[in-house]
Amino acid sequence: MVFTASDIAIRQRPSSKLSTVNWAQLMFGRTFTDHMFCADFIDGQWTDFRIEPYGNISIEPSLSALHYGQSIFEGLKAFRGVDNRVRIFRPEMNAKRLNASARRMCMAELPESVFLEGLRALLKVDSDWVHGEPGYSLYLRPFLFATETYLGIKPSDSYRFMIIASPVGAYYEGRxxxxxxxxxxxxxxxxxxxxxxxxxxxxxxxxxxxxxxxxxxxxxxxxxxxxxxxxxxxxxxxxxxxxxxxxxxxxxxxxxxxxxxxxxxxxxxxxxxxxxxxxxxxxxxxxxxxxxxxxxxxxxxxxxxxxxxxxxxxxxxxxxxxxxxxxxxxxxxxxxxxxxxxxxxxxxxxxxxxxx
Ligand SMILES: Cc1ncc(COP(=O)(O)O)c(C=O)c1O
Known part of the structure; x- marks a missing residue:
């Protein structure tokens, strides 16, 4: 599969929540940026690559991830450097580790290009959320979970991949x-x-x-x-x-x-x-x-x-x-x-x- 940024549909939030953020009192993992990246694995292939406004997702109670735990995640950060450029630290390592986790948990693997281009697309629409003060960063949380609605125990035949992002502050909790x-x-x-x-x-x-x-x-x-x-x-x-x-x-x-x-x-x-x-x-x-x-x-x-x-x-x-x-x-x-x-x-x- 040759996947490029042009395969991602962008549906932007009409107005940003950025001005409501209290940067001095950010708590890890509690504030989320305006958008999220989503893709679905259906009928044996990845499809429907999109950036959407961050928000609720609708699931059925029989979603297999909730019952049998086919659910994996990653964690990495983007930084705004001294030259004002935004950088992500070693994302290809996380893309590979997500797939290693997927193999162990018997889940669909994700093309690394989707992981990397998904990150890039999300960061492009939410780049203002990468604060440039020392110690601040944007925590990126890619995750993959089973979406088949079925109570039998077996590997799911459908999956959702998402990336959400959360700004984190310069906290130091000491030794x-x-x-x-x-x-x-x-x-x-x-x-x-x-x-x-x-x-x-x-x-x-x-x-x-x-x-x-x-x-x-x-x-x-x-x-x-x-x-x-x-x-x-x-x-x-x-x-x-x-x-x-x-x-x-x-x-x-x-x-x-x-x-x-x-x-x-x-x-x-x-x-x-x-x-x-x-x-x-x-x-x-x-x-x-x-x-x-x-x-x-x-x-x-x-x-x-x-x-x-x-x-x-x-x-x-x-x-x-x-x-x-x-x-x-x-x-x-x-x-x-x-x-x-x-x-x-x-x-x-x-x-x-x-x-x-
Ligand atoms: C169990 C465990 N060990 C180690 C790490 C550190 O990994 P990394 O340096 O990639 O964040 C993490 C965090 O992801 C973890 O969950």
């Missing part, structure tokens, strides 16, 4: 407290942990709530079989700095989501010539390194916050604290470098930015 989870699991071998499947997030809510009641903002997930190996932190990939080496668990367990930020941080660290390893991190290694001070930094990486610095980790009833190394830390240096690439300040040597 966070996390706890290593050794009872519940986010993902299991042979399961759906590598897919960005909606049900994975539903399954994580209850254990996360228990952790929050104990005063921990997020959980560090461990492997489901033994609960001895570190996997991820909340909805972020996890990094540690041990004796100066940057380390993160490898993806070969097939239980960890392959983060775009993870990949970018690894690339920037290696380019600086810093020792960088994708290596299994056991809970014991983490605990002893925190106790003897050989682990100096622990942080999560993800699109929403880029890097979330961790100040305290609860392991088996003991809280281990980490000193605040501030802007000297490896995590902070990498986060600053990544941010300036996204803003068009630093040269984009890896070709990560997709200019609008």
């Amino acid at each position: 966070i407290r996390v706890r290593v989870e050794q009872e519940y699991s986010r993902a299991s071998a042979g399961g759906t942990g590598t897919a960005k499947a909606a049900g994975n997030y539903a399954a994580s809510l209850y254990p996360a709530l228990l952790g929050q009641k104990e005063g921990y903002r997020q959980l560090i997930w461990t492997d489901s079989a033994t609960h001895t190996q570190i996997e991820e932190s909340g909805t972020m990939n996890l990094f540690i700095v041990h004796n100066g080496t940057l380390m993160t668990p490898p993806l070969d367990s097939n239980t960890i989501l392959a983060g775009v930020t993870r990949d970018s941080i690894l690339a920037l660290s290696r380019r600086r010539g810093w020792e960088t390893k994708e290596e299994t991190i056991s809970v014991d290694f983490l605990a002893s390194g925190l106790a003897d001070g050989t682990i100096t930094e622990v942080f999560g990486t993800g699109t929403a916050a880029t890097i979330a610095f961790i100040e305290c980790i609860g392991i088996n009833g003991t809280d281990y604290s980490l000193s605040d190394l501030g802007i000297e830390s490896k995590g902070a240096q990498l986060a600053a470098e990544l941010y300036s690439i996204k803003m068009g300040e630093n040269p984009d040597e890896f070709g990560w930015n997709w200019n609008l």
Whole structure:
């Protein structure tokens, strides 16, 4: 299928809601731009590519996504750079990951060109929503769900792909407290942990709530079989700095989501010539390194916050604290470098930015 921007029908909202936005008090994921991109998979092919005013969609109660969970999503951001140009960060990675999720969940794959041109078309009509102040961005949420109206359990024969967009502000919630989870699991071998499947997030809510009641903002997930190996932190990939080496668990367990930020941080660290390893991190290694001070930094990486610095980790009833190394830390240096690439300040040597 050769798909181009001219295949997208544009139905614009008569007037913009932009002037009603309170930019100083934006809450993540609560405000949406004027438009959304939609496409449908019907009779074995993608069709009806369109930009519509953001708004309600009509569904039947028997919609199979609601009952059997064929529902996947992506998350990425657009930035208005120092030169006033709008850029999207590495969208082709998200297009590929959406299709990897679709394969695992037995859903129709989407041509990458539809994903990318859909993003471009949406950003064109809503480009004024990409705020240029430092720290602001436009969060983009592509998602795909089953639309067959049928209560039998089987792969749906129709799907809807949509992209909605939500402006996010320059918030910094500070360093966070996390706890290593050794009872519940986010993902299991042979399961759906590598897919960005909606049900994975539903399954994580209850254990996360228990952790929050104990005063921990997020959980560090461990492997489901033994609960001895570190996997991820909340909805972020996890990094540690041990004796100066940057380390993160490898993806070969097939239980960890392959983060775009993870990949970018690894690339920037290696380019600086810093020792960088994708290596299994056991809970014991983490605990002893925190106790003897050989682990100096622990942080999560993800699109929403880029890097979330961790100040305290609860392991088996003991809280281990980490000193605040501030802007000297490896995590902070990498986060600053990544941010300036996204803003068009630093040269984009890896070709990560997709200019609008
Ligand atoms: C489970 C999980 N791990 C890691 C990540 C980080 O991925 P990315 O850097 O692509 O946002 C996310 C967020 O998408 C996630 O949901």
